[in-house]
Amino acid sequence: MSARTEEPELPSNGLGYQPRIPSPKPLGYTSTPGPDTLEIRLEFGGGLHLLFSQQPRHTIHVPRHVPSSSPPKPSDMRYLIRWLKGNLLSEREEMFGEGDGVRPGILVLINDADWELEGELEYELRDRDEVVFISTLHGG
């Protein structure tokens, strides 16, 4: 416990993880920013960060359009979740995704709004959107 006094900050983010976790660092496998990509900020709460390299916050760049869709289909939440499973999820995929979506019991907020108000999987991503995933499946 004594080692903690140097970093006394405790979780006050309303997401249930400890801020002692180092701040986000760029990840090699996110695609690079450019005119054809969207910058998306992600945050994982309720213990979900454990599935994403122990990192609660990530900034990623995803293609503006779903690759090889024709006519070009704007990237939506369905694509983002698929992208996360393929590129960012580090373990236990079944704890995060189910079918095209997320596992029941995981809450999703898009720019601080419940995604159920935003069209869920059909929501079309915009540059600099902030998406928060919070698991409610852990004990209280």
Add this chain to the structure above:
Amino acid sequence: MPPTPCSLCHSARALVKRPKTGQQVCKDCFFEVFETEVHNTIVDGAGIFKRGERVAIGASGGKDSTVLAHVLCLLNQRYDYGLDLFLLSIDEGITGYRDDSLETVKQNQVEYGLPLKILSYEDLYGWTMDRIVAQVGKRNNCTFCGVFRRQALDRGAAQLSVDHIVTGHNADDIAETVLMNIMRGDVARLSRCTAVTTQSEDTIKRSKPFKYAYEKEIVMYAYFKKLTYFSTECIYAPDAYRGHARVFLKDLEAIRPSAIIDIIHSGESFVLEQSVQKGMKAMQTCLRCGYMSSNDLCKACALLQGLEAGLDRSALRQGQENNLTVPEGHRTIPKFERITSGASTPTTPIALESIEKPLKAIAM
């Protein structure tokens, strides 16, 4: 999609879809309805609290108890319940799980200005969960933890001389428990698991002010209020029966959000016939430790006896029929004593957690 206006104030942008009602509400209206519904649960009928009551909030550092502590402090002021609130935490002795979440409770202690009492399995039973799991294995260890926690909370409450324990059990938890009791055929528990308040003779009153609060709303509340809580999975619970009930319930909720409240309603509708009630064992006090029990030995004493005898999983079946003499050198649980002081202050000083360290941590 264009922003949806709040269905209550019709002005601000809706940010939450309420699972119970389907209403789309803005942040401020969400806080308002969430808090008001908890208040309604509290004052419904005769009400769960009495003015001047000393009430301990069972605090784990998790989302439910953190939101409960926040909301109870707020409602106690807003509606002048006249309650004396405490935080009561149990340290099960699970390295890397409870030690972290207890730090969060210490933070809550400062934020809400409530006295905190921490009781450990180690002090009370002489066994940490780490040691118990080392002996009995990961299967069934939740039984030990559950029995020990329940009794530890009552003992902590007795030491604080409080009349009433409130816990953060939410609507999802209660629906899960209804399902589990049905699947186990546990008729006695089924009939009481949906009650907001339970009290049998000689036990400390227990209430669940979040009985009608959906987990989704508790998590949203904590998120929008940026409350301090700690979320992690108990490292010893992955195979617990409850986990399966939880996943099943979440699947149902995804199809029809009212499923949770519907299951609670079903649980409430089971009424035991008199003849069934008569067939159930009457409560007595444990001949060894004095805690309430339906047998000569309470469950905690029986489990502890099994552990002390070096039994593994069979400690669970360690009978009530074995004789009451304690083998030499075996650990027993201290006598359960309750100061039935009502609202008066206890005569013996209570050892509370010092607030200095967490305060210092915040100042840094």
